[in-house]
Amino acid sequence: MLDLDRLPLSRKQLRSIGRATARINVWHGSVRSGKTIASLLALVIAVANAGPSGLIVICGRSLQTIERNCLEPLQDAALFGPLARHVQHTRGATTATILGRTVHLIGAADTRAEGRLRGLTAQLAYVDEATLVPEGFWTQLLARLSVPGARLYATTNPDSPRHWLKTTYLDRAGELNLRSWHFKLSDNPSLSPEYVADLAAEYVGLWRRRMIDGAWCVAEGAIYDMWDEARHVIDTLPEICRYWVGLDYGTTNPFAALLLGEGVDGRLYVCSEWRHDSRATHRSMTDAQYSAALRKWLANWRHPAAGPDTPPGIAPEWTFVDPSAASFSTQLWADGYPGIARASNEVADGIRSVAALLAADRLLVHESCVGLLDELPGYSWDSKATERGEDAPLKVDDHSADALRYVVHSTAHEWRRNTHHVQT
Structure with a gap:
C-alpha cells in the first residue's frame, strides 16, 4: 500500500521518516521544502503499526487548516498512491479515518483549546504549524500522550528564535526524547x-529569511524596510477600475480611513485618506459623526484626473472595518452604508502582504495621504514583544498603517489572482 521507494522523496525526507521514533519529532524549515509530506508519511506508518489503545489526534490552528494542510494531501493519489483511498473525511467533520483508525481533529486557535484535551489519552498526535498553537495546548497535548511508546509529530515554519518551541524544545533536544530535521527548498x-x-520572489525581508532561507530570526527594526518615498509615492493616479476602503477605528486615538484602488495597470494605489485625531483637534466624535464624515468624504472624492463635468463621489465595493469596532459597524449598517465587512486581522500575514506588494512596486501611495506617509517609515517591530518570542508592531503612530494592512490583506484574494496583469 505504501512503497516509499516509488515516491519522489529526497534522502533527507527518507532519513527523517525512518528515524521519527522519538517521543517528539519535529520537521521545521522553509515553505514547500518537503517537511509536511515526510511528516505525514511518518504519521501514516505509525498509524499502521499502532496498537488498539489510545486515541490518534491531528491538531492545527483550525479545522480548515488541518483539512488543507494534512487531509487533502493524504487524499491526493498523485502524492500517496493507493494510500489515498484509505483516508476518508467529510469536510467540516471533527474526525477522519486513516487506515481504518478513527483520527480526531482538534483546532487550537487560542488558549481555550487546551480544554478540548482534558481527560484524553492519546498514543499518536500530529501538530500542523506548531508555532501557531498556544504553548499551553502543546504542553497539555504532551501530557495526554501517556500510552507506552506514544509519539508526537509536528511541522512548522521558523519563527522568532525566542519562540517557546525553539527555546523550550528544539534547543533542548539533547535533554529531551526529541528529534528534529531542518529542511530547505533544496530538500x-x-x-x-x-x-x-x-516562490522566493513572493517573500521579502523577515519572511524571506524565515520562509525561504528557513532561519529562526527575530523581527526587529523597520517593518517595511523596503519603503522608499522616491519609488512608492506618486503625484498622479492612473485610471482606477475598482475601489475598496480600509479603516482603523479610534476615539481617543486617531481614526484613519484609506481608499485603495486597483489601477488598469494591475497595481494597487492608496488614492485618498481621511483621518480625525481627537487629541490634535480637541474634539471627539461619536460613531454617528464618524459615519457621516466617512460618507461625506467618499461622496466628495473625485479622481484627480477627472474632468470638471465628472460628478464627484465613489462607491467602494467593500469597506473593511477594524474588527474591534463593532459599535461603529452597527452605526454604518443603521445608516444604510453598503458593503461592510469585518477586516482580516491576521497581523503577520497582513504585514507580509503589504511588504510583498511594496517590494514588487505593486503598491503606490498618493502624496495626499499624509498620515500614512508619516507613519510608514517609523512602523516598527515591538522589541518587548520580540523578547517574548512574538512578532508584533509597536503600537505607536500605526493607525493609517493598520488601515492599510486591513484593506490590502482583506482583498488579497482579488489582487493576487491579477498579479500576471501588472504592466512594467
Whole structure:
C-alpha cells in the first residue's frame, strides 16, 4: 500500500521518516521544502503499526487548516498512491479515518483549546504549524500522550528564535526524547527551478529569511524596510477600475480611513485618506459623526484626473472595518452604508502582504495621504514583544498603517489572482 521507494522523496525526507521514533519529532524549515509530506508519511506508518489503545489526534490552528494542510494531501493519489483511498473525511467533520483508525481533529486557535484535551489519552498526535498553537495546548497535548511508546509529530515554519518551541524544545533536544530535521527548498526534489524562483520572489525581508532561507530570526527594526518615498509615492493616479476602503477605528486615538484602488495597470494605489485625531483637534466624535464624515468624504472624492463635468463621489465595493469596532459597524449598517465587512486581522500575514506588494512596486501611495506617509517609515517591530518570542508592531503612530494592512490583506484574494496583469 505504501512503497516509499516509488515516491519522489529526497534522502533527507527518507532519513527523517525512518528515524521519527522519538517521543517528539519535529520537521521545521522553509515553505514547500518537503517537511509536511515526510511528516505525514511518518504519521501514516505509525498509524499502521499502532496498537488498539489510545486515541490518534491531528491538531492545527483550525479545522480548515488541518483539512488543507494534512487531509487533502493524504487524499491526493498523485502524492500517496493507493494510500489515498484509505483516508476518508467529510469536510467540516471533527474526525477522519486513516487506515481504518478513527483520527480526531482538534483546532487550537487560542488558549481555550487546551480544554478540548482534558481527560484524553492519546498514543499518536500530529501538530500542523506548531508555532501557531498556544504553548499551553502543546504542553497539555504532551501530557495526554501517556500510552507506552506514544509519539508526537509536528511541522512548522521558523519563527522568532525566542519562540517557546525553539527555546523550550528544539534547543533542548539533547535533554529531551526529541528529534528534529531542518529542511530547505533544496530538500524538495519535486520543485522546478522556475517555481523556486517565483516562490522566493513572493517573500521579502523577515519572511524571506524565515520562509525561504528557513532561519529562526527575530523581527526587529523597520517593518517595511523596503519603503522608499522616491519609488512608492506618486503625484498622479492612473485610471482606477475598482475601489475598496480600509479603516482603523479610534476615539481617543486617531481614526484613519484609506481608499485603495486597483489601477488598469494591475497595481494597487492608496488614492485618498481621511483621518480625525481627537487629541490634535480637541474634539471627539461619536460613531454617528464618524459615519457621516466617512460618507461625506467618499461622496466628495473625485479622481484627480477627472474632468470638471465628472460628478464627484465613489462607491467602494467593500469597506473593511477594524474588527474591534463593532459599535461603529452597527452605526454604518443603521445608516444604510453598503458593503461592510469585518477586516482580516491576521497581523503577520497582513504585514507580509503589504511588504510583498511594496517590494514588487505593486503598491503606490498618493502624496495626499499624509498620515500614512508619516507613519510608514517609523512602523516598527515591538522589541518587548520580540523578547517574548512574538512578532508584533509597536503600537505607536500605526493607525493609517493598520488601515492599510486591513484593506490590502482583506482583498488579497482579488489582487493576487491579477498579479500576471501588472504592466512594467
